[in-house]
Amino acid sequence: MNLKELSELLNLSQTTVSRALNGFPEVSERTRERVQKAAKQNNYAPNKAARGLATGQALTIGHVISTTNQNEMVNPVFGDFVAGVGEVYSKHGYKMILSIVPPGEDEYQVYREFKAQSTVDAVVVQSPSVNDGRIEFLNELGIPFIVHGRASECTVPYAWLDVNxxxxxxxxxxxxxxxxxxxxxxxxxxxxxxxxxxxxxxxxxxxxxxxxxxxxxxxxxxxxxxxxxxxxxxxxxxxxxxxxxxxxxxxxxxxxxxxxxxxxxxxxxxxxxxxxxxxxxxxxxxxxxxxxxxxxxxxVREAGQHLAEMLIQMIANPLMEPPNELLEVELTIGQSTGPAPSK
Amino acid sequence: MNLKELSELLNLSQTTVSRALNGFPEVSERTRERVQKAAKQNNYAPNKAARGLATGQALTIGHVISTTNQNEMVNPVFGDFVAGVGEVYSKHGYKMILSIVPPGEDEYQVYREFKAQSTVDAVVVQSPSVNDGRIEFLNELGIPFIVHGRASECTVPYAWLDVNxxxxxxxxxxxxxxxxxxxxxxxxxxxxxxxxxxxxxxxxxxxxxxxxxxxxxxxxxxxxxxxxxxxxxxxxxxxxxxxxxxxxxxxxxxxxxxxxxxxxxxxxxxxxxxxxxxxxxxxxxxxxxxxxxxxxxxxVREAGQHLAEMLIQMIANPLMEPPNELLEVELTIGQSTGPAPSK
DNA sequence: TGAATTTTCCAAAGCGCTTTGGAAATAATT
DNA sequence: AATTATTTCCAAAGCGCTTTGGAAAATTCA
The missing domain is CATH 3.40.50.2300 (Response regulator)
Incomplete structure (x- = not known):
């Protein structure tokens, strides 16, 4: 079922159906409800590629993970972080693309492709190093991004969320x-x-x-x-x-x-x-x-949620200053500490 | 840089440029090389949405992770599995979409949307339960899929890779x-x-x-x-x-x-x-x-690699029988076992 | 009632690509 | 030299959507 078929079914033009579904004000409530009901019944949803092509938005956010060599660790934090981020994305209608860079290949090439192909609207940078080249690179490339963590030696402003x-x-x-x-x-x-x-x-x-x-x-x-x-x-x-x-x-x-x-x-x-x-x-x-x-x-899961909210705000409002957020930790006392033994 | 601009730059038609890049035989080697070089130089790559719209292929594979409630675990195996899968995807030009289903929302609805929107060409089912409803559902929905694991009580044929x-x-x-x-x-x-x-x-x-x-x-x-x-x-x-x-x-x-x-x-x-x-x-x-x-x-990382290869084969060859693969484990002796203590 | 305004709807263009059906240029065959 | 095959290229249609500019219908106002 595509837009044409749906609009024929409803005896409406494609324009009206599209506007009804996208919440434009110039369509009557009665028509809108009729359209929405029919869409649900026929399990219609706009084709992602077509919509993306027409709007110029991918509604997709990229995460690039580099596995520089076969034995390199997959960060154990990764799963929970992604879970947090992903929950928020889906609430806002965004998809997450996860790109694993195989050993020997160039992470930057992935970003270039993202840009050239318009695959993503923004990118999340994970596990930054002290002087992470990705920040300058992405700034030049012109893809909006946010860093989970910071890069101490980077002086330019950029969006980040970090734990203190x-x-x-x-x-x-x-x-x-x-x-x-x-x-x-x-x-x-x-x-x-x-x-x-x-x-x-x-x-x-x-x-x-x-x-x-x-x-x-x-x-x-x-x-x-x-x-x-x-x-x-x-x-x-x-x-x-x-x-x-x-x-x-x-x-x-x-x-x-x-x-x-x-x-x-x-x-x-x-x-x-x-x-x-x-x-x-x-x-x-x-x-x-x-x-x-x-x-x-x-x-780290909550950090992911928070970071995703920030990024989605950035996408909606491209001119805003890069937001920063520094989370303080709790220090909780458990069984593993006690007074130093006297010699 | 889009196809039109690139072809004007080269004084060629869009068709020829497209064919040159996609390896069609009816374009001379000399032209092809010229085109490829120009594409690389100008960092050209076909727009993903446009290409998807034209070909009907998303070049994307979906992974859906359900976090049924706030405290539910993120499977610790997830990171390594995804790393294995993702390496293979990117070698074959596929993207991975990771969809996290927030607590309270319907995993099946994600699949329905995938289908309606043509977001993905296929889907990976992770962590199947003994009688997993997703298998029947996806069969009916008509999205190609492969299961990491099996569902003991499912009798219909489906593609899977499992450890014995x-x-x-x-x-x-x-x-x-x-x-x-x-x-x-x-x-x-x-x-x-x-x-x-x-x-x-x-x-x-x-x-x-x-x-x-x-x-x-x-x-x-x-x-x-x-x-x-x-x-x-x-x-x-x-x-x-x-x-x-x-x-x-x-x-x-x-x-x-x-x-x-x-x-x-x-x-x-x-x-x-x-x-x-x-x-x-x-x-x-x-x-x-x-x-x-x-x-x-x-x-589990190698399992992911293998599974991804199988799935990509399935996509290339939609009529093939659902492939199955049962991996045997190694039993390796470490320090944690010894003879039973005599009473 | 007729004109002005608002509501409701539509035809058609355009997003950037692939691909069909053919034309022009070149090479091979009679 | 004339015909046929082959190579090389192109114009234009179509993928399914959004969105512009404008028309028709319904409503309000004078």
Whole structure:
């Protein structure tokens, strides 16, 4: 069923039917209702390509994910973020195109194609690095975009929504310091990623403000896997002056850390404290009455929802200033922290 | 830059340019090269909507994810699966549309819209339940589709790619039996899901073939979260006749189980054995020299790649029989299993 | 009642591409 | 040289929609 058939069925012109469905004022309520009913009955909806061609709008937003090599991680946060974003898109009638860039291919080429083909109205940039080239590139290319996170070294204005990773890790480190910990290890994410860079800053800034010298031998940076948490923690427990507390970048890493601690016959929350960032992933509830981990919490799903709303506003209003939003985390106390053991 | 401009630039007709780019034989090699070069230089690519309208092809494949309620899990497998699928799509020039169905809305309505709007050429059905209504629905609607998994109670033919979950869990259970375990608990996924249903069958079939009566009090079914693994295991360790081995549905659940075991002061692989299914998620390497867990392994990312190839074949060849593919798992021995402790 | 205004509707153009049916130019055959 | 085949190209139609400019019908006003 297309517009022509529907309008013939109704004995109306295509114009009138189109206007009735698109809420134009110059069509009577009676006609509009008749049209809407017939459309529903015949399961009519305007052909996406035709509509896009006529309006110049794709009603589609692009997400580009680069898997630079075969073993590169798929960000575990990805699923929940996309779920949040996608809910909002569909409420506003937008579709999401997910483009996976295979190993060896050029992410920028995907954006160029998007532009040339008019596949999308806007783009979401995920996992920005400290000096992410995509921001300048997209600005030049002229595709509206919003960044989930920030790029510290980018000075031009651009739209972003970020968690305050710096203050989160200041607070986490301060908290451990308040508990008497003086030797605090950091199992960070890969520090070319902006969020990890900022967490490191927060960590160092807190230590410095307490007059503690930073010991690079207990600071690590890697993909956030369980085995990373396990390995580094196991090693840390064997050194001469082992840390009494560990700060980890995600629950997955924290689980690895906890495993190493338990295997060493120590108790988390007594012998060793662990504080982690918690993205509130749906398959890692950390919200028992007393949560498993003390954590800086921030729902990545809600971030996605919020970011999508911002982007849709930007599309509707192309001249607006790029919006920015900085979300603060909650610091919630769980079972994984306690006073530093006295020597 | 559109086709008209490009053809004027080249002093050719639009037809010739279009044919040159689309590989038609009736254009000379010299002309073709000239055209291709100019297209690349001017970053020309055919407008997606216009091309779709003209050809009737969307070059797009739909994935519909239902988040039935606010707290429902996002499947942790999702990210890796989508990465696998997406790589293949982009190699073949296909786009992936991801449609998140917000809580309270109707998944079927999304498919109806896909059909009415011709947004997609085909659809991937994820996480099928035992008697999944989508299969019949899509057959009637007339959208080509392939299922990741199967629906046990569906008798009509349809395209699918699945892991042999039944044989996987037969083998896992047999293996534990061989090690002397007689009391084997099962922490399954939600059993309305087909994969969990089949795993249960495999588990029971193995036990029965060894003459072991099934004890429903040590069989569980739930969302596959870490805390599920932890809770159930902690409870199991307290009952009168606790199991000596546990079969879990995913590494995430296994991690929870391991935590409970360690907290009880027991050792995994000695006091309690754990076997899990391992989807080879990129953020849970379980492939050390001796892996952390004994596991039935099957890469969900490779499954995605394979499934995408099948679907693209189906689109190219609409009359073919619905293809099916059953992948066998590897059973790899890790540190989490050992002989049953003698009483 | 006739003119002015508002409401209601329509024909047709255009979005950018593919593709049909043929024409012009070139090469091969008689 | 004349005819036939082949190569190379093009004008124009059509995909299904939105939207412009304007006409017809209904309503209001003088």
């Amino acid at each position: 990773n710096r203050s989160a890790f200041v607070r986490a480190t301060d908290f451990l310091h308040d508990l008497g910990h003086r030797r605090i290890a950091l199992l960070n994410g890969r520090e070319h990623m902006d969020f990890a860079h900022r967490r490191r800053q927060g960590y160092e800034s807190s230590l410095q403000s307490h007059g503690i010298k930073i010991d690079q031998s207990i600071v690590f940076s890697s993909d956030m896997t369980e085995s990373y948490g396990y390995q580094r923690t196991a090693e840390l427990l064997k050194i001469d002056n082992p840390p009494t507390a560990i700060l980890t970048a995600s629950i997955i890493v924290a689980l690895g850390a906890r495993r190493a601690v338990q295997e060493a016959g120590l108790t988390v929350g007594q012998d060793i404290s662990i504080v982690t960032h918690d993205d509130r992933l749906s398959y890692f509830h950390n919200n028992a009455d007393v949560p498993m981990f003390t954590a800086t919490k921030s729902s | 979950n039944r044989s996987a869990f037969v083998r896992a259970t047999d293996f534990l039996h061989d090690l002397g375990h007689r009391r084997i608990a099962l922490l399954n996924g939600r059993e309305h899901m087909d994969f969990a249903h089949r795993r249960r069958q495999g588990y029971e079939s193995s036990l029965q073939s060894h003459g072991i009566k099934i004890d429903q009090s040590i069989v569980f079914s739930s969302d596959m979260t870490e805390s599920y693994g932890y809770q159930r295991t902690a409870e199991l360790l307290k009952i009168d006749n606790p199991p000596t081995a546990i079969l879990t549905a995913s590494i995430i659940v296994a991690l929870g189980a391991r935590r409970a075991v360690q907290e009880a002061g027991l050792t995994v692989g000695q006091d309690i054995s754990i076997v899990t299914h391992d989807d080879r998620l990129s953020y849970f390497h379980n492939n050390a020299d001796v892996p952390m867990f004994t596991a039935t392994k099957s890469s």
